[in-house]
Ligand SMILES: [Zn+2]
């Protein structure tokens with residue numbers, strides 16, 4: 001951190017979004033104490049990201065459940081899914097702001113928060129990329145929030161993104177599960193050589209997983225060896 005930034009943060013420290021106490025320079029959005037109370041997603045299929053009932057007995061919660069009815073029935077191109085928080089307050093509100101209110105610094109901070117809250121998430125891969133926006137939406141918004149989150153998560157700017165969104169899709173939130181699948185079908189193409197690579201694929205919110213699966217499909221068809229997905233939040 002530069003001296004000017006250190007001086008600034010000494011006089012004007014950022015405050016915790018939950019308790020309002022000043023944050024330490026290494027913290028992001030929430031103090032260490034409040035970070036612990038953020039709602040996490042615990043019970044899900046580590047292969048496809050499908051949620052299991054939160055009513056499962058607690059001894060089962062911490063076990064890594066790998067494979068489910070859903071990924072048995074359908075070809076899932078993902079090899080592993082890691083989910084961060086539940087799409088609930090206060091995280092959901094912060095994501096909305098990062099997405100729709102032009103707060104791109106917040107997007108970066110959310111990525112940092114994910115890294116701090118879940119240090120066990122993977123960090124070994126050949127290539128990291130975010131789910132891309134269409135050219136139209138990127139022009140409208142000015143930035144891809146998922147890419148900035150990934151930047152915060154990695155602590156460095158991700159290299160060029162091999163994925164392109166070649167179809168301008170409707171926002172997934174407006175659609176039913178079936179429509180979502182149709183909506184993102186063949187929406188992505190891979191424009192760089194990914195043959196033999198282990199790819200980390202990042203998105204802000206996973207809802208049905210259709211978008212992540214479609215991206216993984218494009219990457220696998222282009223020869224990627226492994227696709228591991230991380231979503232900041234799960235709806
Ligand atoms: Zn706090």
Ligand SMILES: [Zn+2]
Pocket residue numbers: 045046047048049050066067068069070071072
């Ligand atoms: Zn599954």
